[in-house]
Amino acid sequence: MAPNGSVGFRDSPLEPGIFLDEDLGSDWYIYESTESAPHDDLFPDAIPECHPTISPHMYHTIMAPISLAVIVALSFLVKRRRLHLSCWNGVPGLLSPGNLLEQDGHRAVAAAVLALLCSELCRLLLDPHPLPLLPPSGTPTGTPTAREFWKVLALLYFPVLYSPLLACAGPRHRLGYAAGTLLAWGHCGAQAWHRAQCPLAPKIHRLYSLLSHVPVLLSLSLLSLWYPVQLLRSLRNGDSPEPRISGKSYYRKYLKALLSKRDQKGSSVKIDESLGSRIRSYLLSYIYIPEEGFRIPLKLVVSITVAVIAVYQVAVLLLVAVVPTLRIVRAGMTKDVVVLLVQFGLVPSQGAAVPGDLEQELRTARHFLWALEVCYICSLVLCCLLTCAMLLRSLGMHRSNLRALYQGAVLDVFSKAHILRPSRESLVCWMAFSSFQAAFACLGLLIQQVIFFLCFVAFTFLVVIPLQLGTSSPLFGIIRNMWPFWLTLVVAVLVQHLLAHFQFLEQHSLQKEITNRRALYIVTFLLFPTNVLVGAMAAVWRVVISGLYNAVHFCRLDISLLHRGVETFDPGYRTYCHYLRVEVSQCHPLLKAFCFLLLQPGRPEPPAPPRDTQLEEGLQLMHPKHPAPGRARSRRIRARWWVAYTLLHNPSLTASRKTALADPAANGAQLGVPRP
Numbered sequence: 001m002a003p004n005g006s007v008g009f010r011d012s013p014l015e016p017g018i019f020l021d022e023d024l025g026s027d028w029y030i031y032e033s034t035e036s037a038p039h040d041d042l043f044p045d046a047i048p049e050c051h052p053t054i055s056p057h058m059y060h061t062i063m064a065p066i067s068l069a070v071i072v073a074l075s076f077l078v079k080r081r082r083l084h085l086s087c088w089n090g091v092p093g094l095l096s097p098g099n100l101l102e103q104d105g106h107r108a109v110a111a112a113v114l115a116l117l118c119s120e121l122c123r124l125l126l127d128p129h130p131l132p133l134l135p136p137s138g139t140p141t142g143t144p145t146a147r148e149f150w151k152v153l154a155l156l157y158f159p160v161l162y163s164p165l166l167a168c169a170g171p172r173h174r175l176g177y178a179a180g181t182l183l184a185w186g187h188c189g190a191q192a193w194h195r196a197q198c199p200l201a202p203k204i205h206r207l208y209s210l211l212s213h214v215p216v217l218l219s220l221s222l223l224s225l226w227y228p229v230q231l232l233r234s235l236r237n238g239d240s241p242e243p244r245i246s247g248k249s250y251y252r253k254y255l256k257a258l259l260s261k262r263d264q265k266g267s268s269v270k271i272d273e274s275l276g277s278r279i280r281s282y283l284l285s286y287i288y289i290p291e292e293g294f295r296i297p298l299k300l301v302v303s304i305t306v307a308v309i310a311v312y313q314v315a316v317l318l319l320v321a322v323v324p325t326l327r328i329v330r331a332g333m334t335k336d337v338v339v340l341l342v343q344f345g346l347v348p349s350q351g352a353a354v355p356g357d358l359e360q361e362l363r364t365a366r367h368f369l370w371a372l373e374v375c376y377i378c379s380l381v382l383c384c385l386l387t388c389a390m391l392l393r394s395l396g397m398h399r400s401n402l403r404a405l406y407q408g409a410v411l412d413v414f415s416k417a418h419i420l421r422p423s424r425e426s427l428v429c430w431m432a433f434s435s436f437q438a439a440f441a442c443l444g445l446l447i448q449q450v451i452f453f454l455c456f457v458a459f460t461f462l463v464v465i466p467l468q469l470g471t472s473s474p475l476f477g478i479i480r481n482m483w484p485f486w487l488t489l490v491v492a493v494l495v496q497h498l499l500a501h502f503q504f505l506e507q508h509s510l511q512k513e514i515t516n517r518r519a520l521y522i523v524t525f526l527l528f529p530t531n532v533l534v535g536a537m538a539a540v541w542r543v544v545i546s547g548l549y550n551a552v553h554f555c556r557l558d559i560s561l562l563h564r565g566v567e568t569f570d571p572g573y574r575t576y577c578h579y580l581r582v583e584v585s586q587c588h589p590l591l592k593a594f595c596f597l598l599l600q601p602g603r604p605e606p607p608a609p610p611r612d613t614q615l616e617e618g619l620q621l622m623h624p625k626h627p628a629p630g631r632a633r634s635r636r637i638r639a640r641w642w643v644a645y646t647l648l649h650n651p652s653l654t655a656s657r658k659t660a661l662a663d664p665a666a667n668g669a670q671l672g673v674p675r676p
Contacts, residue, residue, distance in 0.1 A: 050198035059190045060132040060161070066186070067164045070179045074164075078171050097166040100299050101586050106169050107298055109226060111305040112219040113166040118306045118438060119215045120158045122313040126204070130154040165223055169230070177231035184227050188220035205320035212316055215309050250295055251592040255642060257293025258590075288395040297583055300398055303434040304391055307441040307555065314442045315384050318449060322376060330369040338362050348471060364469075371465060375456035383448040387441060390556050397558045405584040407649060414577060415564050420585045429578035436575050437557060444554030451551050489537065492530040499523060594646035597639065 100110070124130050130151040165187070168180030191213065201209035335358045341347040342358075347365050404412040411417060466473035479486070499519075506515040514520070550561050557576040560567035567573055 050201070052194050052197040054190055054193060056132045056194070057135050059194070063183075063186055063190070064133065064157075064161055067161055067183060070183060071164045071167060074168065074171060074176055074179060077173065077175060096170055097163045099170075100302070101583075102298070106226075107301050108222060109166055109169050110298060110302050112222045112226075113162055114302050114306050114434070115215050115309045116165075116219040117158060117162055118309045119212065119219075119313060120162075121155075122310070122317075123212060124151060124154050124158070126317075131157065133157065168227070174231060174234040177227055177234055180223070180227040181231055184220060184223035188217070188224045191216055191220060204317070205324060208316065208320045211320070212313060215312065251589050251596060254293050254295075254589040255593040255646075259638075259642065259645065285396060286389050286393045288392050288399075291399075294399060294403070296395060296398065297402075297587060299430075299433065299579070299583070300395070303437040304395065306434055306438045307391055308388065310438040310442045311384060311387050311445055314445050315380060318380055318446075319377075323373060326369060326373045326376070330366050330373070333362065333366050333369070335362055338365050341365055348469065368461075368465070371460050372457065375460055376453055379452040379456050380449055382452055383445055386448065386552050387445050387555050390553060391441065394556045394558050397556075401558065401580060402584065405580060406588060406590065413580065415567065418577075418581065420581050422582050422585055423578075426578035426581045429575040430582040433557075433575055433579040436572060437555075440557060440572050441555040444551065447551045447554060451547065485533075488530065489534055492527055493534060496523070496527065590646045590649060594643060597643060597646075 097113075128147070130147070131154045134150070165180065165183055168176045168183065170176065195210060195213055195217065199210045200206040203209065338347060338358050338361045342349045342361055347361050347368065349361065401413045404410075405420065410420070462473050462475040466476065503516050504514060504520050506513050553559060553561065557572040560570045560573035562570045562573075
């Protein structure tokens with residue numbers, strides 16, 4: 001221990017002249033070391049407890065009644081505006097926190113509020129005082145059962161607290177925008193002031209409170225900017241009336257993009273691409289590129305946003321809970337501990353007999369701990385990147401599945417034919433889809449972190465460090481001692497491939513046939529024991545590749561990790577399938593466009609021209625039709641084709657048609673004529 005309270009050590013055994021002084025009292029560590037209290041660095045409570053001007057208890061005591069008053073006032077406003085009834089005539093209309101089944105919902109606001117709620121949930125699970133309405137002294141933290149009861153109440157409290165932030169955008173009224181502005185500014189100001197006064201906290205790590213509140217501050221900042229902009233726009237242009245059909249502009253654009261003429265630039269014959277082109281296409285498949293005429297549903301946008309926020313919260317927790325501890329252990333490594341590690345064979349011995357001669361072993365032990373830290377950080381970064389890539393890849397799969405179901409191609413998405421109708425189970429799965437996506441992403445990140453950390457550690461300590469130190473590795477010893485076994489397996493596989501290509505297959509002009517069957521039987525019998533060993537290696541590889549594939553794709557709900565016959569036992573995939581049924585049956589864009597065309601008011605007909613009384617009676621009975629202009633006629637034809645196309649390709653209407661219409665004989669068609 002140096003006089004200034006720091007520990008000096010060499011970071012790498014390969015550079016003996018370099019010393020790194022690491023201060024145990026730096027901002028990275030949870031421990032606090034001072035000259036006046038040298039033993040306080042052993043306790044995390046050494047960080048002075050912070051008392052902000054606006055305590056969390058006071059903040060929630062003020063904002064909770066204000067939020068309740070805002071939601072009640074806007075409920076009366078919605079009832080008077082929509083139903084044109086008296087305020088006291090009946091129950092006031094309740095505000096909806098976002099139209100999650102429509103396309104006209106405010107995507108940024110919904111994503112921000114759900115991200116805020118997800119961040120509060122992550123904080124709630126680790127906070128010993130889960131319900132901030134109660135003072136910390138009044139929370140029975142000593143009783144685990146009572147603490148879990150307060151957590152259950154907090155799970156219901158936070159959605160009620162933050163729902164007005166999303167509900168204020170529903171009425172599309174200047175009063176709603178004004179109320180949303182006041183609420184957003186109040187929440188954002190209190191959170192920012194609290195973080196500015198108390199950036200550090202003794203829980204888990206001093207920086208964890210600040211890092212975990214970054215999504216909260218970003219979400220509240222977005223809401224604090226969005227509501228004033230909408231308020232100014234409403235004051236300048238007036239309140240926009242609510243559309244009769246939600247998202248009618250999107251549905252019209254979707255129908256126009258579907259019926260528009262497309263240039264046939266590509267050919268139906270697929271040209272062999274180069275390896276670089278295939279790699280580039282594969283990488284681009286993990287980047288969601290928006291396409292004209294299609295919009296990802298609001299529920300999917302919210303689900304992906306919440307999953308990314310959940311991954312961030314778990315990654316921050318894994319980082320601050322492990323890395324500072326490894327650094328503290330590395331800084332506090334002593335020669336007595338090194339002697340114990342040398343005796344267990346965890347640190348290679350350089351021939352030192354007494355603890356005073358263990359300088360090289362001490363540097364080696366610290367270097368090993370530094371390697372563990374690097375492996376942990378690298379695996380965590382890799383897991384976060386893979387999880388985000390899988391979530392982006394799922395957006396492309398969502399688009400393909402929705403388009404296929406919009407066209408009625410049910411078997412292209414599901415393994416069995418399903419009727420796209422809402423049911424009790426499908427509604428429950430639709431409600432839980434976003435929550436399932438966040439939970440699966442968190443658990444998938446934890447599983448990936450364990451697997452990839454072990455892989456990184458095995459590669460580092462079996463390959464990298466032995467090469468650095470110039471020592472023998474157990475892995476190298478196994479490969480060196482068993483080279484005849486590996487060589488036999490490689491030769492057996494190569495021989496079978498060569499014989500199958502040159503001796504056992506005879507290629508004709510259009511097909512291949514098996515030949516030399518007697519030799520084929522002899523080689524199969526002779527190589528049976530060798531193929532058993534090859535099968536054992538293939539079985540090990542199957543376990544490895546299955547574990548890696550399932551761990552990486554665990555966060556994706558659009559694919560099943562089980563066999564196609566038992567995929568219904570996968571709760572994530574089953575939830576996704578029922579979610580698709582609700583989305584397609586309730587939000588089919590062609591059905592919405594058809595309804596919009598039906599509800600669109602017709603154009604007034606021009607007045608009939610006056611009749612000429614001088615004409616004969618026969619000519620007066622004739623009503624000659626004037627030819628319509630070309631543009632009006634084309635519009636009328638296009639509208640009729642829109643209606644016909646909508647009726648023919650809407651799977652939601654298939655179940656409502658008469659069964660007799662599906663039989664060609666019932667419509668007067670010949671039985672021998674095949675169906676179109």
